[in-house]
Amino acid sequence: AQSVSQHNHHVILSEAASLELGCNYSYGGTVNLFWYVQYPGQHLQLLLKYFSGDPLVKGIKGFEAEFIKSKFSFNLRKPSVQWSDTAEYFCAERRPDKLIFGTGTRLQVFP
Amino acid sequence: AAGVIQSPRHLIKEKRETATLKCYPIPRHDTVYWYQQGPGQDPQFLISFYEKMQSDKGSIPDRFSAQQFSDYHSELNMSSLELGDSALYFCASSSGGTGIRPTYEQYFGPGTRLTVT
Numbered sequence: 001a002q003s004v005s006q007h008n009h010h011v012i013l014s015e016a017a018s019l020e021l022g023c024n025y026s027y028g029g030t031v032n033l034f035w036y037v038q039y040p041g042q043h044l045q046l047l048l049k050y051f052s053g054d055p056l057v058k059g060i061k062g063f064e065a066e067f068i069k070s071k072f073s074f075n076l077r078k079p080s081v082q083w084s085d086t087a088e089y090f091c092a093e094r095r096p097d098k099l100i101f102g103t104g105t106r107l108q109v110f111p
Numbered sequence: 112a113a114g115v116i117q118s119p120r121h122l123i124k125e126k127r128e129t130a131t132l133k134c135y136p137i138p139r140h141d142t143v144y145w146y147q148q149g150p151g152q153d154p155q156f157l158i159s160f161y162e163k164m165q166s167d168k169g170s171i172p173d174r175f176s177a178q179q180f181s182d183y184h185s186e187l188n189m190s191s192l193e194l195g196d197s198a199l200y201f202c203a204s205s206s207g208g209t210g211i212r213p214t215y216e217q218y219f220g221p222g223t224r225l226t227v228t
Contacts, residue, residue, distance in 0.1 A: 032215060034216075036219075042221070043201060043219045043220060043221045043222050044154070044201065044203075044219040045219070046218075049216065051215070090153060090154070094215070096167075097144075097159045097161070097166045097167030098144060098156040098159055098167050098169060099144075099146075099154075099156065099203075099217060100156070101153040101154050101155075102153060103152075103153050104153050
């Protein structure tokens with residue numbers, strides 16, 4: 001069973017709309033959580049990561065994520081998306097020697 | 112800043128042939144990871160090495176093998192290729208082994224797109 005769940009498989013938004021992508025993890029140990037973005041034809045790039053401390057994590061390109069331990073969630077948010085945010089977004093958790101990825105969410109932003 | 116280098120970027124092979132993918136980690140990174148991403152799929156962990164020793168193994172077929180060399184570069188060897196092996200193969204690197212720390216991050220290379228015909 002997928003230990004990292006992304007429930008939104010495909011999201012379509014207009015520019016300036018707000019974005020929230022869901023991510024649930026299941027690992028009960030020390031949590032390291034990541035959001036990666038993959039633009040068409042490109043490699044994975046780190047948006048942000050959570051290790052400990054402030055549960056609200058700010059990343060690059062205006063993205064942020066909130067770690068809610070009680071809900072095993074690490075949702076990605078952006079208040080106003082741009083056309084250039086069109087990409088695949090992957091949530092991942094670290095299991096000491098590897099990253100376990102969610103199935104990804106394809107975001108399409110229309111002008 | 113130097114990034115993870117993978118070669119070749121594209122590779123076309125026929126069924127039953129062999130392929131070797133190379134990964135050059137970021138300088139001073141001691142840990143290398145290999146992932147396979149099929150079309151429309153999420154990256155799946157194959158194998159990792161820390162200080163030239165295998166540290167974890169995922170869903171890697173027995174037909175595949177990998178190693179990390181003294182200069183920390185890694186090679187993924189794939190034999191008896193099958194059509195289903197067509198995928199994007201990513202290499203990632205990190206430093207400091209597997210210790211839990213806030214600076215931990217895996218840096219991904221551009222990938223090698225393998226097409227088996």
